[in-house]
Amino acid sequence: AQSVTQLDSHVSVSEGTPVLLRCNYSSSYSPSLFWYVQHPNKGLQLLLKYTSAATLVKGINGFEAEFKKSETSFHLTKPSAHMSDAAEYFCVVSDLLRTGRRALTFGSGTRLQVQP
Amino acid sequence: EAGVTQFPSHSVIEKGQTVTLRCDPISGHDNLYWYRRVMGKEIKFLLHFVKESKQDESGMPNNRFLAERTGGTYSTLKVQPAELEDSGVYFCASSPGTDTDTQYFGPGTRLTVL
Numbered sequence A: 001a002q003s004v005t006q007l008d009s010h011v012s013v014s015e016g017t018p019v020l021l022r023c024n025y026s027s028s029y030s031p032s033l034f035w036y037v038q039h040p041n042k043g044l045q046l047l048l049k050y051t052s053a054a055t056l057v058k059g060i061n062g063f064e065a066e067f068k069k070s071e072t073s074f075h076l077t078k079p080s081a082h083m084s085d086a087a088e089y090f091c092v093v094s095d096l097l098r099t100g101r102r103a104l105t106f107g108s109g110t111r112l113q114v115q116p
Numbered sequence B: 001e002a003g004v005t006q007f008p009s010h011s012v013i014e015k016g017q018t019v020t021l022r023c024d025p026i027s028g029h030d031n032l033y034w035y036r037r038v039m040g041k042e043i044k045f046l047l048h049f050v051k052e053s054k055q056d057e058s059g060m061p062n063n064r065f066l067a068e069r070t071g072g073t074y075s076t077l078k079v080q081p082a083e084l085e086d087s088g089v090y091f092c093a094s095s096p097g098t099d100t101d102t103q104y105f106g107p108g109t110r111l112t113v114l
Helices: none
Strands: A003-006 A010-014 A019-021 A023-026 A032-038 A044-050 A056-058 A064-068 A073-078 A087-096 A102-106 A110-115 B005-007 B010-013 B019-024 B031-037 B043-050 B053-056 B065-068 B075-079 B088-095 B109-113
Touching (some): A003 A102, A019 A110, A032 A073, B010 B019, B019 B109
Parallel strands (some): A010 A110, B010 B109
Antiparallel strands (some): A019 A073, A032 A044, A087 A102, B043 B053, B088 B109
């Protein structure tokens, strides 16, 4: 069975400082991994996706994540936070079931606050 | 290209009433998924359509929930009768038939049962 643990429910940073949102996962197979972001009153937006190619994945808005199999981690980083980055971030693991469905397992979310 | 849309954005109903949520996937996407986030919990899978067929409804909580996707386009999720524990945010997602990996989500419907 797959699972996702987001180690921080809330993270607060100052504008212009680095962002680190932590995610650990467990999966029976080689999973696909995603980060989604949800801004207030908006849908879940795909930030980036890992599918066993390069271990360092670049996403939108300057975010990137590094897949570390030995640590079963997929932490999300950004060198310099912007006020518009304030949102809730979800780490997601995807496994392919025998039904052909991609089973998405979500982490509990990390709410990022950016202080001016 | 229009994204996944959901209607209504918010719904407040009394316990025992019926509510129908609608999802319009991205045009041409064969796969349509429903998820739910109950307050304070993780987002959980409810069911999966491939075109008009239910591929997997293992996440549906009970028989008060009925999902349909007539014609393989938009989908509805009906809750009848609604209970207090049904409150939460209901998300719809879709993905193309050729790549079921990446799912594109709608803004969600916030359901409050009083």
